[in-house]
Structures are given as structure tokens and as C-alpha cells.
Amino acid sequence: MKKLISIILIIMMILGAVACNSTKSNESKEEVKETEKKTDSDTDGEEVKETEKKTDSDTDGEEVERKPFKIGFSVWGTSDSHGRYVSQAASWVEELGGEVIVDVAQGFTIDAQVASIENLIQSGADIVSFCAYSGEAVIPKISELAEKNEVYFVMWDTTVSDPAIQEMVDSNPYFVGTTNEGQFEAGYETVEYLAEQGATDFVIIKYAIGVAICDERVDGASKAIDDLGLNLTYVIEVPEDTKKAVEDTLVNYPEVNAVVAVGGTAMYVTPSIQAIESVGRKGEVLTSGFDFSDTMGAELEAGDLSLVLGGHVVTTHFANLMALSAYWGDPINPDKEQLMIPYLTVTSPEDIDNFNKYVVGDVPPYTPEEMLDSISSDKTFDDFQKIAMEYSIEDVISRRGE
Known part of the structure; x- marks a missing residue:
């Protein structure tokens, strides 16, 4: 009798273990199904933010999803040639499947710049791009706005000299980096x-x-x-x-x-x-x-x-490319470094004619294919920096085969 009871207990334990494992397996399958069923609407349009640069091996050869975008570009004005040219260069990336909206700040003050960024965010910008021409004190305010609204931000023609401000933006997951020239x-x-x-x-x-x-x-x-x-x-x-x-x-x-x-x-x-x-x-x-x-x-x-x-109008172009790579989940600048941009030196009217023809003429100096290649998964930030520093009238002429 005791032997029979022992056998029955052993059988019950085995059946219990099988049932437990089956439950865990079913739970795991349900979790996978839930993950597979998630769509953009389930996440309210939010994308997973990556902190490291993908490589071909990371993506198993898959291309990065290049979703449509809206970049909000804040500038002091467009009536002067420099403001007009940097705004024009900022729009070159529209050929990659998105829109660039320009907002002219109403003055050179911090309040005017902040209001400009607020306008762009309210207009549905996924990314805001600006120069801190009103002073470094504007940066923390815009950084807070960007993080609160989950909008990426990039700064062009800007160097952050205050360590506290630099630490703040570096810790912001929506900060992309900066561009500037060797001043x-x-x-x-x-x-x-x-x-x-x-x-x-x-x-x-x-x-x-x-x-x-x-x-x-x-x-x-x-x-x-x-x-x-x-x-x-x-x-x-x-x-x-x-x-x-x-x-x-x-x-x-x-x-x-x-x-x-x-x-x-x-x-x-x-x-x-x-x-x-x-x-x-x-x-x-x-x-x-x-x-x-x-x-x-x-x-x-x-x-x-x-x-x-x-002639450093490409400062806004490369800033926007950096921001796009982050927005697409494949940041070319994962360490948020400063990208250096070369100046063009003009000493004659002929120099200006070449600039007007090859940089701000009807045809942008970079093709869509060249733009995408510069931030592709097989490129590093050093590669991107090299491409930016090659910018010159001669470089544009050479790439066009003229």
C-alpha cells in the first residue's frame, strides 16, 4: 500500500512539473506575440532611441528605416545673405523624404530664440536646428524644451564653453551634437x-x-x-x-x-x-x-x-544630417562630438561667382546619394568629419566631373 501511494505521488509531481513548464512556455509565446503586434500607434509614434552607432552586423544587413521627418530650422533672419544661405543649405535634406520649416526669430535675444523654437515644436517638428547666436544662456532653455517634447536638437555654428551647460546637453537623450568652424x-x-x-x-x-x-x-x-x-x-x-x-x-x-x-x-x-x-x-x-x-x-x-x-553654409547641412541619423535610429555621432566645418576664403569677385554657381546655385553641392552615404551604417564619425572637411569649391567641381 505504501509503495502504491509513493508511485502515485511521483506521478503527480511529474504532471505538475510538465504543467508548470507548459505555462511558462505559453507565457513566453504570448510575450513574443505582444511584441510582434506592437505598431506605431501602440507607442504613440515614439521610436526606440539608440545610443550606439549601428554597424552592418548589428542590423544583420538590414537597412535603417528612413521615416519621413520635419526639421524646424530657427534663424535670425533671411534678408541678409548669410541667413538666407544657411537656410537654403538647411533645406537640402528635403530630398531625403522630409520637410524643413524655417522660423525667423523676432530679435537677437534669448527670449526671441526660445519663442522661435517653441513655434517650431508646436508646428510638429521632429528635430530643431539652431545657432546659439544670442549667447550660451539660451542653450539650457532649448535643451529643456526639446527633452520635454521629445524632439531632437542640433546646434550649428555653436561652441559650448561652459562645462555645466555641456554636461547638461550631453545628458539629454535628444541632443545630437554641434558644428562649428575653427574660429x-x-x-x-x-x-x-x-x-x-x-x-x-x-x-x-x-x-x-x-x-x-x-x-x-x-x-x-x-x-x-x-x-x-x-x-x-x-x-x-x-x-x-x-x-x-x-x-x-x-x-x-x-x-x-x-x-x-x-x-x-x-x-x-x-x-x-x-x-x-x-x-x-x-x-x-x-x-x-x-x-x-x-x-x-x-x-x-x-x-x-x-x-x-x-561660405560655411554647409554647417547647417551637416548639422541636419547628424540629426537625421539620430532620428532614424542610427546616429553618425553617438558621442555627440563637435563637427568641424571649413571656411571658404574670398579675396576676389571670381571667388564669389564660383560660390554662387557651385554652392548656392540651382543644384545643391551634394546629391541625395552622397548625403545618405555620408551617414550610412558603415561610416564612422571620423569618416563623416573627413567628408565635411573636404568641402570646397574645388571639391564640388571635382564631384560633378567638371
């Missing part, structure tokens, strides 16, 4: 070029206080002046009336023979040229500036302008 080197090279033309005594026009781009250009120019044994006679800071400020400086310091504006050519160099002429020193004072203007061709031809560094 220190650009300031240095500007002085070198003018020195070769005979300049010895310099005035620097500083367009902002506490803006890293401006400070780096000034530091580079000042270092070149020191290295070359030249004279930094005076620094004009944030002039309300540039023409009058330059006139007063030239009267008080008649030895000055070069004016270096580290801000926009239209806003600071053109009034400087007018000031030089008004005090009777036309042809005696060299000038240079940053960012292309609509009048620089005539000013170069007349000999009133010596050098302009600009």
Missing part, C-alpha cells in the same frame, strides 16, 4: 593675410560679449598680431553705430591701417568702409570680415574690402 585659426589667418598686404596697426570690432565664436576669433587675431610683432591699437566692442565708432577711432588713432570685423560683413565691414571714406582715408585702411554679404563683390572689386571668410 581661433580663422582669426589668426585673417591677420596673417592683412599683414602680407602691409597692415601693421589693427582695430578689431567685437560684435558680442560672452559668445564663444566671437571670443575665439578675437583671441586668434590678437595672437597673430602678437606673434607677428604688429600693433593692436584699439578694440571696438558691440557698437550701436558701427560707422560712427570707426570714424571716431580713425580720428583718434590715425596710425590705424587695418580694421578686422569678427562679425558679419554686412553689419560691420560695410559701415567701416563708409567710415574710412568719410574721414578721407579711402585706399589707406584695409578691411576684413566674416560671413558673405550681398555687397562684398563690389567692395572687393573697388579695393575697399580685402578678405572675407565665410
Whole structure:
């Protein structure tokens, strides 16, 4: 009898174990089914955010899903040539299956920039793209807005110099990275070029206080002046009336023979040229500036302008490509590094003609195939950086086979 009871107990234990395993198996299958049944509507359109760059092996040879996108592009204005050109370059990515909407901020203040970003987010932007031209203090505000609304953001022509702000954006899962040019080197090279033309005594026009781009250009120019044994006679800071400020400086310091504006050519160099002429020193004072203007061709031809560094309109293009790669779940810049963009140097009207034809003409300098290839899964950030640094008029001509 005891033996019979033991046998019955053993059989019951075996049946219980089988039933338990069967239940677990069924639960596992149900979980798989639930996962397979999920759609975009189940997740309210949200995508899984990846933090590492996919490779072909990670995706088992599958292509990254390139879903439609809307990029919100915030800019200070489009009436000036630089604002117009960077906005144009930002729209090149529309050929990849999306839309770029441009919002012109109503002023150069932090509040105006924040309002611009809010407008873009309310318009349904998946990504916002901006330059922190109103100062670094705008960055935390926009970072918070982007994270709250689950919108990716990328900064162009911006260097973050405050470690606390950098730490904040780096921790934001929607931050993509930044683009900028070698501002220190650009300031240095500007002085070198003018020195070769005979300049010895310099005035620097500083367009902002506490803006890293401006400070780096000034530091580079000042270092070149020191290295070359030249004279930094005076620094004009944030002039309300540039023409009058330059006139007063030239009267008080008649030895000055070069004016270096580290801000926009239209806003600071053109009034400087007018000031030089008004005090009777036309042809005696060299000038240079940053960012292309609509009048620089005539000013170069007349000999009133010596050098302009600009044409870096691709800064917005590459920023948007970085953001798209993250939005598509395959970030080309997983470590959120700064992408460096080269300046074009213009010293003649011919240089401007080539820029107008090959960069901002009817045909974008990059084809859709080239855009996609630059952020493909087999590319690293170093590869992407190399492609960006190859940007030049000669590069565009070569790729077009002309």
C-alpha cells in the first residue's frame, strides 16, 4: 500500500512539473506575440532611441528605416545673405523624404530664440536646428524644451564653453551634437593675410560679449598680431553705430591701417568702409570680415574690402544630417562630438561667382546619394568629419566631373 501511494505521488509531481513548464512556455509565446503586434500607434509614434552607432552586423544587413521627418530650422533672419544661405543649405535634406520649416526669430535675444523654437515644436517638428547666436544662456532653455517634447536638437555654428551647460546637453537623450568652424585659426589667418598686404596697426570690432565664436576669433587675431610683432591699437566692442565708432577711432588713432570685423560683413565691414571714406582715408585702411554679404563683390572689386571668410553654409547641412541619423535610429555621432566645418576664403569677385554657381546655385553641392552615404551604417564619425572637411569649391567641381 505504501509503495502504491509513493508511485502515485511521483506521478503527480511529474504532471505538475510538465504543467508548470507548459505555462511558462505559453507565457513566453504570448510575450513574443505582444511584441510582434506592437505598431506605431501602440507607442504613440515614439521610436526606440539608440545610443550606439549601428554597424552592418548589428542590423544583420538590414537597412535603417528612413521615416519621413520635419526639421524646424530657427534663424535670425533671411534678408541678409548669410541667413538666407544657411537656410537654403538647411533645406537640402528635403530630398531625403522630409520637410524643413524655417522660423525667423523676432530679435537677437534669448527670449526671441526660445519663442522661435517653441513655434517650431508646436508646428510638429521632429528635430530643431539652431545657432546659439544670442549667447550660451539660451542653450539650457532649448535643451529643456526639446527633452520635454521629445524632439531632437542640433546646434550649428555653436561652441559650448561652459562645462555645466555641456554636461547638461550631453545628458539629454535628444541632443545630437554641434558644428562649428575653427574660429581661433580663422582669426589668426585673417591677420596673417592683412599683414602680407602691409597692415601693421589693427582695430578689431567685437560684435558680442560672452559668445564663444566671437571670443575665439578675437583671441586668434590678437595672437597673430602678437606673434607677428604688429600693433593692436584699439578694440571696438558691440557698437550701436558701427560707422560712427570707426570714424571716431580713425580720428583718434590715425596710425590705424587695418580694421578686422569678427562679425558679419554686412553689419560691420560695410559701415567701416563708409567710415574710412568719410574721414578721407579711402585706399589707406584695409578691411576684413566674416560671413558673405550681398555687397562684398563690389567692395572687393573697388579695393575697399580685402578678405572675407565665410561660405560655411554647409554647417547647417551637416548639422541636419547628424540629426537625421539620430532620428532614424542610427546616429553618425553617438558621442555627440563637435563637427568641424571649413571656411571658404574670398579675396576676389571670381571667388564669389564660383560660390554662387557651385554652392548656392540651382543644384545643391551634394546629391541625395552622397548625403545618405555620408551617414550610412558603415561610416564612422571620423569618416563623416573627413567628408565635411573636404568641402570646397574645388571639391564640388571635382564631384560633378567638371
